[in-house]
Amino acid sequence: MTSRNQQLFELSQKYIPGGVNSPVRAFKSVGGTPIFFKRGKGAYVWDVDDKSYVDYVGSWGPLILGHAHPDVIKAVQTVAENGLTFGAPTEAELEIAELICQLIPSIEQVRLVSSGTEAGMSAIRLARGYTGRSRIVKFEGCYHGHDDALLVKAGSGALTFGSPSSAGVPAETVSHTIVLDYNDVSGLEKAFAEFGDEIAAVIVEPVAGNMNLVTPTPGFLSTLRALCTQHGTVLILDEVMTGFRVGLECAQGLYNIKPDLTTLGKVIGGGMPMAAFGGRRDIMQCLAPLGPVYQAGTLSGNPVAVAAGLATLKQIQKAGFYENLGEKTKRLTDGLTAVANKHGIVFSAQAVGGMFGLYFRKTIPISFTEVMECDKEAFNRFFHAMLNEGFYFAPSAFEAGFVSSAHSGADIDRTLVAAEKIFSAWQGLN
Ligand SMILES: *Cc1c(COP(=O)(O)O)cnc(C)c1O
Secondary structure (H helix, E strand, O other), X not given: OOOHHHHHHHHHHHXXXXXXXXXXXXXXXXXXXXXXXXXXXXXXEEEOOOOEEEEOOHHHOOOOOOEOOHHHHHHHHHHHOOOOOOOOOOHHHHHHHXXXXXXXXXXXXXXXXXXXXXXXXXXXXXXXXXXXXXXXXXXXXXXOOOOHHHOEEOOOOOOEEOEEOOOOOOHHHXXXXXXXXXXXXHHHHHHHHHHHHHEEEEEEOOOEOOOOOEOOOOOHHHHHHHHHHHHOOEEEEEEOOOOOOOOOOHHHHHOOOOOOEEEEOHHHHEOEOOEEEEEOHHHHOOEOOOOOEOOOOOOOOOXXXXXXXXXXXXXXXXXXXXXXXXXXXXXXHHHHHHHHHHOOOOOEEEEEOOEEEXXXXXXXXXXXXHHHOOOHHHHHHHHHHHHHHOEEOOOOOOOOEEOOOOOOHHHHHHHHHHHHHHHHOOHHHO
């Protein structure tokens, strides 16, 4: 008998391309059938066949409080009863804007949007409008949403102009985008020496979370900041994933780097579609209606999304929130490393706040090239074996993982027990 899950996936493929509404959900990287979920509570999710899992995906980052946190759900319900959208200003938007500006000192003004993609493309347009320049810089392996200008991969040659990484993106659209290697300070210096005064913006994930997890090496972000300042280039930190995930001060506080613009998403919407971009007042004031850079959204600052965000931001300001989250995440990565190494498996792992990276590689990678050296087949075996034991990790070797405040020490310990079982039988799994 086929499971309900299997039936749903087969039918979904008839009406939805690939059966999914975002490609990584399709399990193409790990193989097998994507899991259809029907419920989540705290650290747990249940699939349509009633199997439960400890969830280390957390909807790819937003669910820092776990699923269905009572205060978030209550806030959403209360606000929804008074109307879902007005397309006009509300008091709650002021409240969350003020809070974001208080918590992130580099942000003097902020505008709300509905997705990280929108935040990234709006920040790029704003930087180009502000500087009157066209060129932008991004780093291989960083993801900033699916805006055309950013769907670009490195071409050949040391200093590369990107080529589109998706069909449907005209080469001219990415011809202004320079693609550099993450953590490569000399590449950065070369690019600025050649094009510095033509570069409108550099966009970077201060901790890269879309090529598994790669942390900035000492000097990378500070050099970037110095070069941008020297050349009048707008530095955009994409904190859509890291914002309120690696700490209350975000990655910019953790690494002590002050961007000109920041993009936010995921955690600030508490599970609802909300994102934001903000930063220096003189730059933000170039936006319509004050300035010439156009940007708009029918559902921007949606009351229900703002309510979920505010309720989430309230919880994460509690004393000890990030210490606790960070300790649990480190307990997971240290524990997995110990268990794997005990059984002679080539493995490393690291945590930054509530996000983590697992690598089937001897040492922690610091570049896209090194991430690509991870043993993908080993990850896929680990993924499916853990899934079978009731632990849901990201269905790709090249994604970061997430722990929420709802995960207990016991949840982490149970995960390590399952890993011990799997790694002790690892040779036999071949
Ligand atoms: C998820 C993510 C985005 C895109 O956000 P969406 O809401 O999926 O459009 C952009 N940048 C980073 C760093 C992300 O992790």
